[in-house]
Amino acid sequence: MRSQSRRHDHHCASSACLVTVAVNGITSVDLLIANSSSPEKSSSAMANATQQPVSVTITLEEEDRIVNARIMNDDKPIKRVIKKFHNYTQISHPPPFPIITVASPGSAATQSATPLEDAREAFLLELTSFELMLRKSVMICEAEARQVDEYERETRRINDEHGTLRGQIEQLKxxxxxxQLMRKRKMEYEFVAEKVNTLPSREELELSIKSLENDMATIRDEHERQNRAIHTQKAALDAIVTDLNALRSLGPESAAMNEIPPEDAEVPDVEPAKMEISTSMDVEEAGSEPVEPKGDDIEMGEVEEPPEIKAHHRSKQRLEEREEGEASDPESSDLSEPPDDI
Incomplete structure (x- = not known):
């Protein structure tokens, strides 16, 4: 009875170890692999697992993640391992109330030993394949981790290169x-140089400037000479006007002196100054009085004039003709009026 109860406890311990495998994953499986060589060690390991129960408190989010992971993961290998483990435990630990069959002791021992070894070998083989699969998964995870690290390094390198290229782009801008500014200035310089090249040389410009200065000096001298001539002519004209005004004031006296003398009276000699006065007065009066007709024709009822009066009229006509000739001369007319710039 004690052996049967011990076997029952061992079976319960193996079941508890299986639960531990389901909960803790690879760690408990490794424990089973390490202790699968001898039933005594496996039983002690299972007893330790039963002595240390695992209390797991998970939240709803963690439970959802576990469920999703179980749905996404392929659990066929672990199911095969569990199946082989159950088969091995059932063969190595028979039920407490086995069915009694009549058989020879030697044949029963050989029959019981052969399935146990087969189950043990099958369990170890399945466990080894599962371990290889786990190692493969670990290697895949490590490779993926290396790829992630390489991706991160490449991302950092690309970001650094992006920053470097951005700086280079700013420098290039x-x-x-x-x-562009230098090109614009060069075009402006070429335009100005072309304009400068179209101009004459410095020597030619200096010669033209000197010739212009000489022309200006000549023009100034001519202008000053003309101004002096104009002032002289103006002074002479003012003197003539003054003399004419004086003669106009002496008009009545000259008229009294020019009265007709008696026939027997002698013609007095007229002084040169009085003759100039009479001629100037006659010139002034000629502008207001009509010109008498020339010739010696005497109309009916008129008295023939004496020769002195005729000579006076002839001199008067000559003065009028002279004044008309001076009025028709443009140079004399220009000189009669002073210029505007004086």
Missing amino acids: TALEQE
């Missing part, structure tokens, strides 16, 4: 703006 600045250089382009400077080149």
